[in-house]
Amino acid sequence: MADIRYGIIGCGNIARAHMWAIKNGNGITCAGITDRIPEHAKLLNEEFGGGFRIFDSAEDMVNSPDIDAVILAVPNYQHQPMFELAAAHGKHILCEKPLTMTVEQGEHMVETAHKYGVKTQMGLCTRFEPYVDAMMDHIQAGNLGDIYFARTDVLRMRGTPTGWFGNKEKSGGGPLIDIGVHFIDACWYLMGKPKPVRVKALNYAAIANKYPKGVDIYSSFEKDTVYNVEDSSHGIITFENGAGLMYQAAWAINSESVDERLELYGTKGGLIKMPCTLIREEVSGMTTTSIQAKDDDCYKLQLEDFARVIKGEKESRTPVEDGLAVQKMLNGLYRSAREGREVDI
Numbered sequence: 001m002a003d004i005r006y007g008i009i010g011c012g013n014i015a016r017a018h019m020w021a022i023k024n025g026n027g028i029t030c031a032g033i034t035d036r037i038p039e040h041a042k043l044l045n046e047e048f049g050g051g052f053r054i055f056d057s058a059e060d061m062v063n064s065p066d067i068d069a070v071i072l073a074v075p076n077y078q079h080q081p082m083f084e085l086a087a088a089h090g091k092h093i094l095c096e097k098p099l100t101m102t103v104e105q106g107e108h109m110v111e112t113a114h115k116y117g118v119k120t121q122m123g124l125c126t127r128f129e130p131y132v133d134a135m136m137d138h139i140q141a142g143n144l145g146d147i148y149f150a151r152t153d154v155l156r157m158r159g160t161p162t163g164w165f166g167n168k169e170k171s172g173g174g175p176l177i178d179i180g181v182h183f184i185d186a187c188w189y190l191m192g193k194p195k196p197v198r199v200k201a202l203n204y205a206a207i208a209n210k211y212p213k214g215v216d217i218y219s220s221f222e223k224d225t226v227y228n229v230e231d232s233s234h235g236i237i238t239f240e241n242g243a244g245l246m247y248q249a250a251w252a253i254n255s256e257s258v259d260e261r262l263e264l265y266g267t268k269g270g271l272i273k274m275p276c277t278l279i280r281e282e283v284s285g286m287t288t289t290s291i292q293a294k295d296d297d298c299y300k301l302q303l304e305d306f307a308r309v310i311k312g313e314k315e316s317r318t319p320v321e322d323g324l325a326v327q328k329m330l331n332g333l334y335r336s337a338r339e340g341r342e343v344d345i
């Protein structure tokens with residue numbers, strides 16, 4: 001069957017990860033790019049060797065018969081309008097994380113996808129990390145028994161992105177919705193997607209100098225000067241089955257940087273990532289087994305997988321409905337932090 005022809009809307013940082021993924025992937029091709037700032041599209045085209053079709057606008061792209069699916073690589077406040085534009089033109093949609101900024105918007109997006117019958121997938125790419133697959137193999141083999149608690153940390157000592165990420169009107173929030181989303185989602189997925197019922201969060205904007213000497217600044221293409229989101233978020237999600245998930249997400253914190261700490265505790269075994277290890281009680285006592293995972297690019301695996309979904313060969317691993325479920329957890333956590341209490345979701 002012919003390659004799935006992706007069009008990329010938004011030519012900033014994450015578009016580069018998608019361009020690499022398509023370049024190295026099988027059964028997928030980049031049939032065009034567009035950005036509302038034409039220079040961004042031109043630069044991306046040049047960086048990847050030139051020759052890519054540059055559409056004048058997202059509208060122009062979704063009207064083209066040469067595009068099967070779009071990748072929404074635009075800031076969070078543009079997810080809903082671009083998603084609904086693409087759906088109304090019958091284009092399948094890979095929506096970058098988070099789904100959007102509010103639950104109401106997310107519900108409308110899911111309804112719109114159903115209305116137009118397009119296939120959708122969330123850019124929750126951590127689910128495609130080979131180590132997550134390896135963890136899932138052990139969970140499905142029963143090596144953990146019942147998982148009753150998980151913990152995840154993603155902490156940047158100083159790694160506050162510039163631009164729209166800090167403006168709540170455009171992002172919906174700070175590190176919780178930006179980087180926490182990946183690992184909260186990965187834990188939830190590995191736990192078997194239990195129903196979330198209550199959340200409690202504490203959010204802080206406590207670090208005065210976000211960009212001290214030698215810091216790692218994540219610079220976005222879309223500029224903005226407003227900063228009104230949290231620097232760090234710390235909280236807990238409780239599920240209907242009694243299980244819990246504790247997380248920390250920070251762009252700036254006086255701690256060590258932690259790329260992605262993931263721990264799952266089960267009645268028969270545990271799994272931790274950093275490095276990936278299975279912990280079990282055996283006849284001779286406690287054992288730790290290191291888990292090997294293949295080295296592969298989660299963005300490539302995600303786009304190849306969505307191509308198979310579009311071709312009708314399989315169901316999506318990251319359906320947009322899961323994006324909405326995660327959105328409800330995120331927005332519940334923000335509400336809890338604002339109201340200073342645990343809230344039902």
Ligand SMILES: NC(=O)c1ccc[n+]([C@@H]2O[C@H](COP(=O)([O-])OP(=O)(O)OC[C@H]3O[C@@H](n4cnc5c(N)ncnc54)[C@H](O)[C@@H]3O)[C@@H](O)[C@H]2O)c1
Pocket residue numbers: 009010011012013014015034035036037040058072073074075076078082096097098123125163164178219220221222223
């Ligand atoms: N999966 C991941 O690991 C990951 C990593 C980084 C960012 N993201 C997500 O990707 C999205 C984009 O983030 P980024 O870091 O690339 O931002 P960015 O600011 O670097 O790039 C965004 C680009 O979109 C363009 N744009 C804005 N509105 C547009 C519109 N309506 N039509 C066309 N172009 C438009 C901007 O001009 C800019 O070039 C966000 O939702 C972010 O959360 C995901």
